[in-house]
Amino acid sequence: MHGITSVGTFVPRYRLANDLIGESWRAEARPGSRSIANFDEDAFTMAVAAAERCLAVGPEAVDAVYYASTSAPYREKAMAPMLATVCDLRPGVATGDFGGSLRGATTALGLALDAVELGRRKDVLVAAADLRVPRPGAELELALGDAAGALTVGADPIAAVDSFWTRSDDFLHLWRRDGDAYVDHADTRFARQHGYLRNVVEGVAAALQEVGAEASGFAKVVLDAPDPSSARAAAKALGLTADQLVDLHHGELGHTGTAGVLLGLQGALEAVVPGDRIAIVSYGDGLDVVLLTATEKIADWAPARTLSSQLGDRRELDSFTRYCEFRGIVGAGEQTEGVFSSTALLHRTQKQDVRLYGGCCANCGQIHYPIVRVCGACHSEGPFEELKLARSGDVFTLSKERYFPTPDPPLVVSVVDLEGGGRIVLQTTDCDAASFDIGTPVELVYRRYHEGQGFHNYYWKCRPVEV
Amino acid sequence: MESWGGKIAIIGAGCTRFGENFDQSYDDMAVDATLDAVRDANIGLADIDGAWLSTAFPDAGVWKGRSGMDLAEPLALWDIPVTRVSNYCASAGDALRNACMALLSGAHDCVLALGVEKLRDRSPQGSLVAMQVETGHPFYQKGFTAPGTFSVQAARHFHDNGTGREDLAEISAKNHDHGALNPKAHYRSPMSAEQVLAAPMVADPLTVLDCCPTTDGAAAVILVRLEDAPKHESAGPPVVIRGQGFSVSAGWDSPFYDPEYRFGGFRASRVAGETAYREAEISDPREEIDLAEVHDCFSVSELMAYSDLGFVEPGESGEWVRSGATRLGGEVPFNTSGGLLSCGHPVGATGLRMLYQLTQQLRGTAGEMQVEGARVGLAHNIGGPGAVAAVTILEAT
Structure with a gap:
């Protein structure tokens, strides 16, 4: 029996109230909000966070990593190998990137299932994230949110996959051309009728018929939809009750692209008991319908962070201008390409700085980061044992920098004592600088520092565990 | 040796x-x-x-x-x-x-x-700030400005010793008052502690008046x-050089990444001070030294120097400055020139500017800044994030 062995999700901490968007355009006030990735986040860093949460309560090792996104930060450069490194996976794991399709998470899931069922892979990690930027002032501005999700596929699952039904459909619904900054879309009502509803109604019927199931037999249905109105229309057409539908939190987060169905999957897994059936309906240039049954193992499984705790862990953006600055729509956009960086340097220190290893002096036990050759504590030449550093700690001291350029001033720089040893200096993010102080517990998050030498320079930052 | x-x-x-x-x-x-x-x-x-x-x-x-x-x-x-x-x-x-x-x-x-x-x-932002933004390791300590590498010291000094922003403001106000008397100083206006506290923040808890100018x-x-x-x-x-201590006791990264380091003081200052005192045969600096020019690139550096150089315990340093002991006319005047806070800090010149000022003092030609009967003076010049220190003891002939 194969299926889903773990799930993790990541919702960025910032929310932009639709009221603030409305105010900026002198439009009518609208309820709800959108989840907004911080200025240092992207569709890669969010995927890292979701993958780490998935692996924290999932399999100990994976032998393949698939990454799906319509908004990956590189056009040419694979994300899955980077993801494998940051998550400190075995060097050389099989990887694959899935771009372009909003259905990418389930496409990857389907291929992961194939690989596992064929016996080619044992445990596969699928991570999906999106940070899709709507055109300022356009309809989509109230609709798109940022998030990430991850799952693992393997044997002895918490939810067994009973069937995976898929069909492709060449329909121009949402798109972003090469070189475009913003997502565009077809006429809303046309696309809802002829793109979304047609695919969902026909597809779900076919998928259910294939296994002889009824829609009413599912405890939970993850019904992906580009907007809440489309979701309501589809639920009605399929005869689904409110109890069956997993809340995708469109009102608070917006549609989170490829991550949406994974947020929904976690929502379903948080709610079901062994024996409950789950359906995932994933839309975009066609349809994937995944039918699952929760196993006995679901009773012992809990996510690293529940969806409700992530929804509560939020900071409000104080202005629409701040949002525009985060996305580089206004402001200097931080002209950071002149910052020194070096591919040679970064490659040389990949284990230390990406996998985040320190060196433990065999002579005196002092944990050094960065790794040294001669121990500053006992002056011996070690040897130094490489040691994976904890992703959490406490602030020993800090500076709140008003002159270091950042879209979110002041820039807090923290000296962090890591749990289990080692001290590190990190930029601090997702925080309220005024209340951030010595002793604050922090977690490490992988973020973008700058664009030195014309590539994305990622490294660790810290953020308060909760706000 | x-x-x-x-x-x-x-x-x-x-x-x-x-x-x-x-x-x-x-x-x-x-x-x-x-x-x-x-x-x-x-x-x-x-x-x-x-x-x-x-x-x-x-x-x-x-x-x-x-x-x-x-x-x-x-x-x-x-x-x-x-x-x-x-x-x-x-x-x-x-x-x-x-x-x-x-x-x-x-x-x-x-x-x-x-x-x-x-x-x-x-x-200033095109030179020193830009240097820390654009150069150096792509990530290690990325985000610190020069004031920030000292504000982390201040935050910890406050936390461990019960000192506070008021003590720093007192130091800055004192040195600006002294600087008003120095014809070669960059800033020549007296300053109140209230003005220092009300000035714009640069790197909390340091305001712009807790920082030396460019x-x-x-x-x-x-x-x-x-x-x-x-x-x-x-x-x-x-003027005789009675002793000098020079110490490199940390690197660019090690003070911040060393899990044993408690902040709020510099080992380099302590080691250089002890060496200089040994050379100069000084056993009680508070008794034997008549005045000191210390490296107040930021007000907190002078606060740390009080204890690093053996004048008071770290917990007494706030009270010592508030008592007026380090003002002109006090027990041991510190930075009668106005220090780096008033003179400014043309980096490579600062340590020699201190010797120029002490030479005048020990010859009795320091004008309005003169410490009466000054015989022995101390110069304290630090570098990097407190990693390098030179302490020089001068004596009149």
């Missing part, structure tokens, strides 16, 4: 005005400070048989100060060894040390130590072996 305390004398000291010297080039300031010192020593340029140049950041300007050539060229001081010394903000203390070593070896008889820094051909300037001394001092009829009596 043999002590060299008491064997070297300053016979001449010179200094330009410190400030935004928009009318002066690097070369102009190098020439002015050197000629000022040469005249004070009553020698000729041709008497100098070796020279050490201290400049910390040649990249901030037109790449002057990258080598000894940049001292030799403007002064046409050809055919003698000239060495550029670079040890961050303690470069001048290091230039002085190397000049002394050359005299002690007997290879040289009359040497020059010159510090020059030209920062204001660029905006300044141009140069300072120089002429040194000989003490026994040779009488050969030169210098303008004022020679």
Whole structure:
């Protein structure tokens, strides 16, 4: 029996109230909000966070990593190998990137299932994230949110996959051309009728018929939809009750692209008991319908962070201008390409700085980061044992920098004592600088520092565990 | 190791005005400070048989100060060894040390130590802030500005010793009051502690008035072996270097990444201070030292220097400054020149500017800044994130 062995999700901490968007355009006030990735986040860093949460309560090792996104930060450069490194996976794991399709998470899931069922892979990690930027002032501005999700596929699952039904459909619904900054879309009502509803109604019927199931037999249905109105229309057409539908939190987060169905999957897994059936309906240039049954193992499984705790862990953006600055729509956009960086340097220190290893002096036990050759504590030449550093700690001291350029001033720089040893200096993010102080517990998050030498320079930052 | 305390004398000291010297080039300031010192020593340029140049950041300007050539060229001081010394903000203390070593070896008889820094051909944010934004390791410590590397000290000092922003403001106000008396200082306005507290934040808890300004300037001394001092009829009596300690006790990264380091003090300052006291045979600095020029690049550095140099315990430092003990007329006046907070900090020149100021004090020619009966003075010059320190003890003859 194969299926889903773990799930993790990541919702960025910032929310932009639709009221603030409305105010900026002198439009009518609208309820709800959108989840907004911080200025240092992207569709890669969010995927890292979701993958780490998935692996924290999932399999100990994976032998393949698939990454799906319509908004990956590189056009040419694979994300899955980077993801494998940051998550400190075995060097050389099989990887694959899935771009372009909003259905990418389930496409990857389907291929992961194939690989596992064929016996080619044992445990596969699928991570999906999106940070899709709507055109300022356009309809989509109230609709798109940022998030990430991850799952693992393997044997002895918490939810067994009973069937995976898929069909492709060449329909121009949402798109972003090469070189475009913003997502565009077809006429809303046309696309809802002829793109979304047609695919969902026909597809779900076919998928259910294939296994002889009824829609009413599912405890939970993850019904992906580009907007809440489309979701309501589809639920009605399929005869689904409110109890069956997993809340995708469109009102608070917006549609989170490829991550949406994974947020929904976690929502379903948080709610079901062994024996409950789950359906995932994933839309975009066609349809994937995944039918699952929760196993006995679901009773012992809990996510690293529940969806409700992530929804509560939020900071409000104080202005629409701040949002525009985060996305580089206004402001200097931080002209950071002149910052020194070096591919040679970064490659040389990949284990230390990406996998985040320190060196433990065999002579005196002092944990050094960065790794040294001669121990500053006992002056011996070690040897130094490489040691994976904890992703959490406490602030020993800090500076709140008003002159270091950042879209979110002041820039807090923290000296962090890591749990289990080692001290590190990190930029601090997702925080309220005024209340951030010595002793604050922090977690490490992988973020973008700058664009030195014309590539994305990622490294660790810290953020308060909760706000 | 043999002590060299008491064997070297300053016979001449010179200094330009410190400030935004928009009318002066690097070369102009190098020439002015050197000629000022040469005249004070009553020698000729041709008497100098070796020279050490201290400049910390040649990249901030037109790449002057990258080598000894940049001292030799403007002064046409050809055919003698000239060495550029670079040890961050303690470069001048290091230039002085190397000049002394050359005299002690007997290879040289009359040497020059010159510090020059030209920062204001660029905006402060275009030079020093840009340096920390654009250069250095892509990630390690990325986000700190120079004030930030000291605000982490302040945050921890407050936390561990019960000190606070008011104590820092007291130091800054005191040094601005002193600076108002110094004709060569960058800032010449008295300042209240309230003004310091109300000033804009730079790196919490440091306001802009807790930070030294970005300044141009140069300072120089002429040194000989003490026994040779009488050969030169210098303008004022020679001043003896009774001892110097110089210590590199951390690196650029290690103080921040060392899990054992508690912040709120600098090992380099403590080690350099202990060495200097041993050389100068000082057992109770608070009793035996009449005045001190310490490296108050940020107000918190002076607070830390009180305890690092053995005047008080860390927990007493706030009370000590609030009592007025370190003001002009107090128990041990600190930074009667106005310190770096008022004079400014042309990086490579600062440590030698301190010696210029102490030379005046110990000769009794410091004017309104004069500490009555001053016989023994201390100069404290630190570099990097408190990683390098030079402590020099001078005595009047």
